Amino acid sequence: MLPVVPSIVLLLLFLLAPVLWSFYASFTDASLSGRGAKDPQWTGLDNYMRMLGDSSFPLSAGLTLVFVVASAILGQNLLGLVIALLMTRARRPVSSVVGIAVVASWVLPEIVAAFAAYAWFSKDGTLNQLLGSVGAGGTNWLYSFPLMAIVLANTWRGTAFSMLVYRAALAEVPQDISEAALVDGARSWQRLLFVTVPLIRSSIATNLMLITLQTLAVFTLIWVMTAGGPANSSTTLPVLAYQEAFKFGDIGYGTAIASVLILIGVVFGAAYVWLLREKRP
Amino acid sequence: MTLLRRTARPPATGPTAARSARRRARLPADIALAVIGACFALPLLWLVLAAADPQAGFQTRWPQAPSFANFQAVLTPELLFQPLANSFLLSAGTAGVNLVAAVLAAYPLSRYQSRFSKPFMYSVLFGTSLPVTAIMVPVYGLFVQLHLLDSMLATIFFMATTTLPMAIWMTKNFMDAVPVELEEAAWMDGASALVALRTIVLPLMRQGLGVVFIFVFIQAWGNFFVPFILLLTTAKQPAAVSIFSFFGQHGAIAYGQLAAFSILYSVPVLVLYVVVARGHGSSFALSGAMKG
Numbered sequence: 001m002l003p004v005v006p007s008i009v010l011l012l013l014f015l016l017a018p019v020l021w022s023f024y025a026s027f028t029d030a031s032l033s034g035r036g037a038k039d040p041q042w043t044g045l046d047n048y049m050r051m052l053g054d055s056s057f058p059l060s061a062g063l064t065l066v067f068v069v070a071s072a073i074l075g076q077n078l079l080g081l082v083i084a085l086l087m088t089r090a091r092r093p094v095s096s097v098v099g100i101a102v103v104a105s106w107v108l109p110e111i112v113a114a115f116a117a118y119a120w121f122s123k124d125g126t127l128n129q130l131l132g133s134v135g136a137g138g139t140n141w142l143y144s145f146p147l148m149a150i151v152l153a154n155t156w157r158g159t160a161f162s163m164l165v166y167r168a169a170l171a172e173v174p175q176d177i178s179e180a181a182l183v184d185g186a187r188s189w190q191r192l193l194f195v196t197v198p199l200i201r202s203s204i205a206t207n208l209m210l211i212t213l214q215t216l217a218v219f220t221l222i223w224v225m226t227a228g229g230p231a232n233s234s235t236t237l238p239v240l241a242y243q244e245a246f247k248f249g250d251i252g253y254g255t256a257i258a259s260v261l262i263l264i265g266v267v268f269g270a271a272y273v274w275l276l277r278e279k280r281p
Numbered sequence: 282m283t284l285l286r287r288t289a290r291p292p293a294t295g296p297t298a299a300r301s302a303r304r305r306a307r308l309p310a311d312i313a314l315a316v317i318g319a320c321f322a323l324p325l326l327w328l329v330l331a332a333a334d335p336q337a338g339f340q341t342r343w344p345q346a347p348s349f350a351n352f353q354a355v356l357t358p359e360l361l362f363q364p365l366a367n368s369f370l371l372s373a374g375t376a377g378v379n380l381v382a383a384v385l386a387a388y389p390l391s392r393y394q395s396r397f398s399k400p401f402m403y404s405v406l407f408g409t410s411l412p413v414t415a416i417m418v419p420v421y422g423l424f425v426q427l428h429l430l431d432s433m434l435a436t437i438f439f440m441a442t443t444t445l446p447m448a449i450w451m452t453k454n455f456m457d458a459v460p461v462e463l464e465e466a467a468w469m470d471g472a473s474a475l476v477a478l479r480t481i482v483l484p485l486m487r488q489g490l491g492v493v494f495i496f497v498f499i500q501a502w503g504n505f506f507v508p509f510i511l512l513l514t515t516a517k518q519p520a521a522v523s524i525f526s527f528f529g530q531h532g533a534i535a536y537g538q539l540a541a542f543s544i545l546y547s548v549p550v551l552v553l554y555v556v557v558a559r560g561h562g563s564s565f566a567l568s569g570a571m572k573g
Contacts, residue, residue, distance in 0.1 A: 003385035014442035022419035089310035098318030107554045109503035111521050112543040119339045120324040126341040217412035220505045238414035245418040254418045261415035269410030273403050
């Protein structure tokens with residue numbers, strides 16, 4: 001077991017230690033500068049009480065929930081499934097070309113994808129240009145509908161993952177079952193709902209778990225597109241933790257928010273491991 | 282199926298009916314897919330067109346005087362080469378650390394039954410689910426305490442740790458595919474486990490190791506948040522971070538140059554992705570997480 005030591009050291013030092021330190025620091029008034037930087041004091045539950053009283057935390061938690069549900073669970077997941085299903089029917093060249101287009105935005109570095117999304121939604125951007133060409137008036141999407149813009153951008157960026165998962169899952173669905181249902185006269189939505197979906201349900205569950213965790217952690221996309229603004233209206237929890245810790249220098253409060261995020265991750269992570277364990281005897 | 286039969290149309294003869302129904306569904310599927318594909322491709326079209334357009338804005342338009350002027354403008358040591366070299370150093374270092382640690386960890390996990398193996402693998406899997414953005418505030422605190430801020434090496438080790446769980450799972454899966462009988466002969470001849478690993482197992486799983494390396498490399502190359510927090514000196518920052526200051530600080534954004542820079546920065550990962558996807562049917566990224 002000796003060869004495992006380097007991995008264990010790395011994981012303990014750079015993953016477990018920060019998590020434990022986060023929980024510890026969230027009970028202190030640690031800060032980037034001033035007295036709290038040299039000699040942080042134990043302040044008990046102060047940071048957590050402040051979190052509940054501070055209007056920006058509940059707002060941010062709500063925005064995170066909407067962001068994850070709308071862009072991961074509905075957007076990426078459903079769109080990924082729809083694309084994968086369409087691919088089983090469409091002509092091969094069409095599905096290959098579209099597959100490349102979908103995967104491209106996923107493979108690009110996150111910051112480049114974020115710039116492209118910013119350009120798309122900005123006031124002088126392509127979306128308004130397209131709307132203008134059909135006679136519709138545009139608006140400054142990033143100011144008027146910041147959450148909607150980042151939801152769409154994250155769906156655009158992340159759907160490839162779900163698409164790949166569902167393509168692999170659908171490829172393993174035996175053709176004859178679906179065909180038998182077809183011969184029996186099942187309509188396509190019936191075949192989808194009663195035959196295909198039950199057969200790929202473990203892929204659906206695993207996929208939902210992974211994309212939820214990925215979306216929960218999204219920072220760069222939001223930071224580039226709106227920086228959490230205007231007036232906190234697109235500040236999800238990672239952005240809020242970053243702002244409190246680094247912009248306002250309040251490490252204690254920032255780690256308290258981070259600790260909440262880590263706890264959410266722990267719950268989903270435990271569910272994920274449990275789910276994979278279920279699958280094997 | 283009896284339940285479904287109630288809504289049945291009069292069925293034609295078996296498989297032919299299925300085939301013709303599928304053919305009928307083909308055109309609508311083609312059209313729907315093409316529309317979705319266009320929505321995905323359009324935002325990227327801007328990137329390509331703006332890079333070739335010295336007068337680019339945020340609108341997508343055909344360049345009136347297409348040229349390489351934007352590329353020439355960013356092809357300078359400070360703007361492009363230094364950040365790209367930093368990106369390369371960070372990514373290759375991260376992938377290298379990952380490969381060594383993952384191979385060492387995967388070998389006993391793959392070859393020996395131990396009551397620690399399963400709990401270890403599941404804890405590692407669990408580690409993949411921690412949201413990295415949540416860990417950044419505490420990691421920053423830790424780096425301040427240990428005086429590791431602005432250290433390229435420490436950043437490499439941290440980035441390697443965040444991708445290590447996935448790398449261990451992928452490496453173990455690839456290693457499991459190498460039959461253990463091949464090493465037994467070497468053990469008979471008195472070779473130690475590590476010698477057998479180096480001379481027999483690793484050469485046989487070269488392709489798999491390449492996949493792990495490239496996978497981690499791509500992730501590190503695209504990582505913005507970690508170096509953004511942990512590296513302070515401009516001279517050490519990778520392209521992901523330098524491109525951001527390029528975007529933020531130059532009051533009026535040079536759109537075309539930004540697009541040109543983005544393309545030059547993206548090309549290496551696109552090439553690496555194609556290399557891996559060709560060999561592994563593009564499901565490579567899932568082999569660590571989904572198959573478990």
